[in-house]
Amino acid sequence: xxxxxxxxxxxxxxxxxxxxxxxxxxxxHDTVSWYQQALGQGPQFIFQYYExxxxxxxxxxxxxxxxxxxxxxxxxxxxxxxxxxxALYLCASSLFGFSSATGGGETQYFGPGxxxxxx
Amino acid sequence: xxxIDQPTEMTATEGAIVQINCTYQTSGFNGLFWYQxxxxxxxxxxxxxxxxxxxxxxxxxxxxSRSKGYSYLLLKELQMKDSASYLCAxxxxxxxxxxxxxxxxxxxxx
Numbered sequence: 690x691x692x693x694x695x696x697x698x699x700x701x702x703x704x705x706x707x708x709x710x711x712x713x714x715x716x717x718h719d720t721v722s723w724y725q726q727a728l729g730q731g732p733q734f735i736f737q738y739y740e741x742x743x744x745x746x747x748x749x750x751x752x753x754x755x756x757x758x759x760x761x762x763x764x765x766x767x768x769x770x771x772x773x774x775x776a777l778y779l780c781a782s783s784l785f786g787f788s789s790a791t792g793g794g795e796t797q798y799f800g801p802g803x804x805x806x807x808x
Numbered sequence: 809x810x811x812i813d814q815p816t817e818m819t820a821t822e823g824a825i826v827q828i829n830c831t832y833q834t835s836g837f838n839g840l841f842w843y844q845x846x847x848x849x850x851x852x853x854x855x856x857x858x859x860x861x862x863x864x865x866x867x868x869x870x871x872x873s874r875s876k877g878y879s880y881l882l883l884k885e886l887q888m889k890d891s892a893s894y895l896c897a898x899x900x901x902x903x904x905x906x907x908x909x910x911x912x913x914x915x916x917x918x
Contacts, residue, residue, distance in 0.1 A: 722905065731812070731895050731908030732851070745904055779850060781906075796841070797906060799850040 691716050693782050693800035701806045702770050710765045710803045714782030720744075721763040722797060723755060724779040732779055738763050739785050770807045777802045812909035814896050819915045820886055828881045828912045830896035839899040840872050840879045841906060846892045854894075855881070883914070891916045 694713045702708050714721050720739045724732035734747035738757035757763045761782075767774055781797035811833045820826040832840065839858040843851035857863055857872035857879060869882040883890055893911040900907060 724906075724908075729910070731897070731910045732906070734905035734907070737905060747905060796853055796856055798853060799843075801850045 693780060693798055695778075695780050695800040695803050697803060698801065699804045699806075701808065703808050704770055704772060706770050706807075707766065707768045708770060708805060710767075710778050710780075710805075711762065712765070712780030712782075712800055713762045714780075715798055718782035718784050718795075718798075719761050720783045720785045720795075721757060721761065722781045722783070723763070723765045724781065724799075725749075725774075726777040726779055726802075728776075735765070767805075772807050775805060775807045777804050812896055812898055812907055814894075814909040814912045816910070817913045817915065819917060821917055822886055822888060824886050826883045826886060826914060828883070828894050828896075828914070830879045830881070830909060832877050832879070832896070832898040832907070832909075834898040834900055834907055836901040836904070837874070837898055838901050838904070840870075841897040841899065842868075842870055842879075842881045843895040843897065844892050845895055845911065851895055886916045888916050888918070890914060 693715050696711045722737040723735040726732040735749050736746040737744050741757045752768045754766045779802045780800045783797045784795040814830045841856050842854040844854050845851040855870040857870050860874055862871045867884045872879045893913050895911045896909040897906040
């Protein structure tokens with residue numbers, strides 16, 4: 690059973706450039722959430738995609754955008770990169786909706802992340 | 809507002825027990841998650857509580873009190889491999905975003 694996969698694993702960019710990160714969810718999952726994790730901090734929610742639409746968004750500027758494809762995979766795009774965008778970008782997949790087993794929504798499982806360095 | 813608080817660091821001896829506390833304030837609260845994260849790796853799911861009470865999973869147990877906005881993760885029979893950051897996260901609504909704390913770095917010493 691394939692888990693969540695992300696590519697690339699590492700990336701180096703310069704200020705002002707644009708970057709695209711990719712995520713394939715765990716088999717059977719239909720929802721993808723993206724998080725940014727700065728060094729020494731907990732992950733910060735960027736946005737969530739379900740049925741190819743952005744369903745929720747965290748406190749991130751419009752430079753951060755995304756997309757979900759019919760096969761549930763997703764991309765995160767960041768334009769006009771700033772030094773402060775250097776971080777570990779995590780993708781988490783889950784199954785949308787209410788779980789009778791857990792009494793709540795489904796658990797989010799994280800991919801290995803993409804480490805982005807902006808110089 | 810939304811806020812998750814947990815201690816920055818805890819140190820314990822191999823074989824001992826450590827309890828990591830987490831307090832939260834989250835609108836539309838729908839569950840409390842604990843993740844383990846080793847340095848340079850992605851968070852790994854440990855436990856989930858949506859109802860009050862204790863959930864036990866082997867050496868790890870997690871407790872939730874919704875009325876107090878409080879949870880803890882209990883690690884028993886500590887092993888060296890348990891040295892990691894432990895992240896507390898509150899979920900906002902039934903399928904929504906996770907609000908994470910900054911993590912508690914647990915150091916297990918011989």
